[in-house]
Amino acid sequence: MPRLPLALTQGDPAGIGPELSLRAWLERRERALPAFACVADPAELARAAGRLGWQVPIRASSWEEATALFAQALPVIPLAQSVAATPGEPDPSSAAATIDSIDRAVAAVRTGRAGAVVTNPIAKSVLYAAGFKHPGHTEYLAHLAAEAGTEPLPVMMLWCEELAVVPVTIHVPLRRVPELLTRKLIVDTARIVAVGLRRQFGIKSPRLAISGLNPHAGENGTMGREDEEIVKPAIAELQAEGIDARGPYPADTMFHARARAGYDAALAMYHDQALIPIKTIAFDEGVNVTLGLPFIRTSPDHGTAFDIAGQGIARPDSLCAALRLAARMAERQEAAR
Template sequence: MTAAPLLLTCGEPAGVAPEITAAAWEALRDEPSSAFLLLGDAQYWRSRNPALSVTEVSDPREATSVFRSALPVLHRPFAAKPAPGKIDPATAPQVIAAIDEAVAMAFAGRIAGIITNPIQKEALYGAGFRHQGHTDYLAHLSARHGRPVQEVMMLVAEGLRAIPVTVHIPLKDVPGALTRQAILAQARVTAKDLRRFFGIERPRLAFTGLNPHAGENGTMGREEIDIIIPALRTLKEEGHDVIGPLPADTAFHPEARASYDAILCMYHDQALIPVKTLDFHGGVNVSLGLPFIRTSPDHGTALAIAGRGIANPKSLIAAIRLAARMAEKAR
């Protein structure tokens, strides 16, 4: 039986999704292991990429056989055909519906994993979207399918895997949101999925401190002493291989990165700045903790350059290849 392919959601139609999708297909069409199909409007994708070869399919499993010659598309017509860079609210319900359908297909075993094109969250709020982004919405959908999860956002670039324990909250709110339980929950999911999807039998997990110099024994804050160190002690008692808390300013140079398989950071920018510094165009967002594989390019919709033919597809290509490798490990 033909292996199930990966599925790419449409994302925000008015952004760069149509052009980076076309470029990703051109780059990967000779890699059968990275075969994917698009869930979106085939006619709109053609209009944004006149030279692109597109084939409409009715079942995901048809994608593998046509992938080399054309981009396979599960055709879902848009209610509007927005000009590049000009969001049309009429498409918002269909952007959300594409994510919903992708998750349903993943639960049904019809696809090997999901890669999500970037969404414009402000455009979706008027259609009832009430989530910070893809990651927590996918967790919500998992719960709706009877599989409540602890979701974890992991960023990957140049061999670095970085997880922000607290994510999209103001910096002033981080100390109050940082708890032992949050660290424990994120670390346990990370260790489990590094084994499941990355083949790392005993993952080495590093942890940054919250404060400069990891608090300097309490002289620059007590979060390390009161929260982080006790959490690491519990993880060690459970048999996890953990180190830290490390001063964040010395945790990401090459020698430090060689000492761990993933690093859990205490807030958003601690994790994302090193990832984007290492490979700004090639970083990948991975959702751990879900019952299915999900990756995404680590950038937004780039409305300002949509339709100009200058969008860099490297991150989407890396996201597709990583999803393919994860699917192979899972099998």
């Protein structure tokens, strides 16, 4: 049987998402991309292709037809509403279509019509202006999962071939990290990472390297007590459960090539501790993976880039990597069942 198509959301239609989707289809063969269907307004995607002068045949499709259609045309699952966006000019009137695209993509995966969700970038400020109540993309996906009867803890993992890294605390001011960092949060995050690496990455015994919070991992408590009182007990608890967790390691020595060879994923205590190394290693090819959801979700590791939207110069590397990784994760998850 043909592989299920991936569900690619529209993202903010005034950003670079539409041209990335179009360009990914144009380069599908040389980039060895799996079949995907855009959840969008076919007419708006056709207008975007016309503005750029790209010959992309757009075809309204069902999920069942998408994989077979993909070789000849870009399959589009139509939204309930039309979209009219001007590149580089975000407009809250497009928020309903952006949310509808996410809803339909998730529903297709949950009902077995698509293999994974791949999300184009959204602009939270645009959604907030339209009354969106969730902190961001990931939290909304967790809300959809909760509506379906589960209460997930979504875990953000940034991935490239050379490194997988997870920030334990994410989008919070640095001064708040010590108060938010708890033994339970580290343990819960590491459990989800270990399960995800086993089920969706095919790693039988995942090795987790866990950083310290403070310089030199606290240097035996002389540079702060958090590593002694929070991080070390969390690692001991994980080890007692049979999870191969190691550390705490000084973050400044965790990410060179020899160190990376010793683990499958690194857990960092705060946002920049995690994102600086992966964006240094793979600025254009990094992928944002959400673990802990009852469906697979990947995303490019960049934003809407309104400043260059519609110019045809946005690089599709990260989106293409997200598509390939989503297909790989879906295959491994299916094989593990």
